[in-house]
Amino acid sequence: MDNTLTETITPNGEGTISTTHWDQDTKPIPRLQLVDEEQKFTDVLPKYMNQWGLGEAGFKYNVVAVFGSQSTGKSTLLNGLFGTSFDVMDETQRSQTTKGIWISRGRGMHVLVMDVEGTDGRERGEDQDFERKSALFSMATSEVIILNLWEHQVGLYQGANMGLLKTVFEVNLQLFQHNQSSKEKTLLLIVIRDHVGSTPLANLAKTLQNDLEKIWDGLSKPEGLENCKIHDYFDFMYTGLPHKILLPEKFNDEVANLRQRFNDPNHADFVFRPNYHKRIPADGYHVYASGIWDKILTNKDLDLPTQQELLAQYRCDEIAQVAFERFASQLQAFKQPILEKGQTIDDLGAQMTNLRKEAVDAFDKNASRYHQGVYQKKRLDMLTKLHTQLNVYFVGQLKNLHKKAISLFDATLKAELKKATYNFSQVVTDALRTAHDVFLTGAKEMILDDTDWSYTHELAILDEEFDQISTKARADEFKKMSKALSKQVENELADPISIALNDPQPTTWHKIIDAYKSTVENGQTTLIKKAKSFNSTDEEVEDSLLDLKREAWLVLRKKVDEELADTMLLLKLRSQFEEKFRYDDHGLPRVWKPEDDIDTYFKHARDDTLKLIPLFAKIDLKEDEGFDIESNEDFDFQQSLTILSEAKQIDLTNRFKRESDAFYLEAKRSVVATTAKIPMWLGGVILALGWNEFMAVIRSPIYLILFILLIAGGYVVYVLNLWGPIERVLTVVAGEVTRIAKERVIEGVDLIREQQQQQQRQHVVSSSSGSSMEMDSLHKEKDKDE
């Protein structure tokens, strides 16, 4: 059988089967016992629905059930009408054939056909229980009920068929008692079998209709439905069929005609009107039908609309679950690792939209056919569930966008600030714009419709971080600038301070202060220029200028301290002193003569030099009246003016005095040296006394050669500067000789002592016993020796 049957949609929106496509529907159509003799509902209906090609039919299928007394040719009629293969009674047995409820599909049409066990069955005796249950089930699940009647039973108001009809009406009222506004109708197609024709069908129909209304009126109706009419719930159609056995051909022709009413939507008496449809999507039919049967079995109130709602809830949940599982599996493979690695996913928003659309479409496709209230609610639930899942990605991506924007901002700032020239505030503005764009573009792209997702909080945090980064960058740049300015100040101040302090004068400090002022002025000009690019406020600039002044002053102090460190200061004093003491007014070195008054010179020079100590001791602002630098808790200007403490000054004075004394002595000694010359006569005496020795040397060639060698050797030693090595060699040799000589002397002394001890031992042995006097003398001698 072709399961992919095409359908046409009728103007009323319902699908129906295009008969031209059913030509190949010739294979046997499987049938299924829906409810068995044990009143158990089948588990395999979904499988059969698929086999019949109705699994995906949605609303495009119809259901018809047949009702009637046992062995009234119901199965025969259904097989003839729908091409089904329900069991037909064997003429020879005449026993009940249809047990329970059977179902199959009509050949060439999307119609579920139910063959219901005949009523009044001998096999069941008086048990009317199953009749009621099967009627209830058929009414709840079918659009059209075929009622099978023998012609001769028409008018027999008290007959078995009338009991059956009463049951049908009663159960129908039960189905709608809880939802009285519902006007779902069922078509009762009454087929009069073995219609001979002597009584026109119309007359039979009229009689039957009267009977039916009588039955209806006689029903005890539920509360609220007391005045309802039979036509509120039922439409009626009547048809007659000739005797099958006696007029088989006519019977077949009429059955074929009757089939048209089920098959041709354009037929005037087409039975499957949309308002009869139970609105149960084909994929939920088994759940619905089994649920109804379950309710019937457990004797619970069977309320059709509630059943439909329950079915909708069940099926919508099922459909949502399938759609969600598919969505979840797609989502799982959806680059989660990328987000975990801190990277961003391109087009995440578009991809999430697609995934969501796919899931919602899958849900809508099947679930939209169910109860609309339930469907809409479940759809919202599903969307919430999808959004919860997707929100994880939204939040993850937002976090990574945040990181991306921060690192971009940071990197851009760093790169731009490395350049030789830049305008800080411009650099920050540009970097901020770029980073913002990256974040906002990514964040906006991810916001899905119908969500309350927002990135404003993240954006606020991001802005705060941008602010922190730019503030830090600004502070760093300012620090760098201050450092550069300090360096500049240091360089500019170094020479003037050094020069001024090496040539101490009363104006020394004035010169230094002047240098400080001009340096600070230069620095301030630079600072004001740069501060503009930092968008600094006047207050900030003011503070920075003050800082610069203090900074520069500290640099000045540092340089002064270096220049006036103890050794440096003593050096300066000594050079000043030497200048005055050792050089004359023309700057030439003084050669002291005995007549020079060294004491006076020395005193003047020393006193003048010592006067410099108080000059160096404190920065003098006499000539710079009003010069001041605002102090703060870390900086005390007045205190910074003192260079040398009192104690230090005394210490330096003493140390310098000691050093200067040396110059005095040296001067005195140089006078003595120039005065103590060797007198001329002494040369004459030496010449006279050494004349003979000189002549002896000159005359003796040996002496002369030795003398010349001695002189030459001495010259070589002098020229090659060998006196040092020679001296060391001589020292080593002398040391060695001394050592050897000492050893020899010790050896000699030991030998003599040994000989003496031997002699004494011989003397003691020969006198065998000596007097104590002798022993004493011996001991004394030994002690003496020792």
Ligand SMILES: Nc1nc2c(ncn2[C@@H]2O[C@H](COP(=O)(O)OP(=O)(O)OP(=O)(O)O)[C@@H](O)[C@H]2O)c(=O)[nH]1
């Ligand atoms: N007189 C008469 N007999 C018929 C007609 N149609 C079928 N039969 C016979 O009636 C007998 C019962 O036919 P079924 O089709 O089995 O009747 P049924 O109502 O399905 O029987 P159960 O399923 O047992 O209730 C068979 O022997 C048929 O040949 C008919 O139109 N007129």
